[in-house]
Amino acid sequence: xxxxxxxxxxxxxxxxxxxxxxxxxxxxxxxxxxxxxxVGRNPAAKDKVFPLTILxxxxxxxxxxxxxxxxxxxxFS
Numbered sequence: 001x002x003x004x005x006x007x008x009x010x011x012x013x014x015x016x017x018x019x020x021x022x023x024x025x026x027x028x029x030x031x032x033x034x035x036x037x038x039v040g041r042n043p044a045a046k047d048k049v050f051p052l053t054i055l056x057x058x059x060x061x062x063x064x065x066x067x068x069x070x071x072x073x074x075x076f077s
Contacts, residue, residue: 010074017071024064031056 035053039046 014071014074018067020067021064027060
């Protein structure tokens with residue numbers, strides 16, 4: 001096969017591999033908006049809500065890091 005076709009296929013595959021980042025961005029916005037709304041309604045619950053928010057952030061961000069890892073593996077292998 002021609003080298004340019006392979007390069008174009010790599011770029012297309014990498015673009016598809018980072019599509020979950022749009023969902024991650026939406027989820028992170030939702031997580032922190034819900035945290036702010038919860039603490040705004042009940043400031044005493046901050047100590048219970050904030051650790052769960054950070055846990056949700058970490059798990060959601062892991063999906064983003066996995067998607068980026070896959071894109072880099074596709075591009076640079």
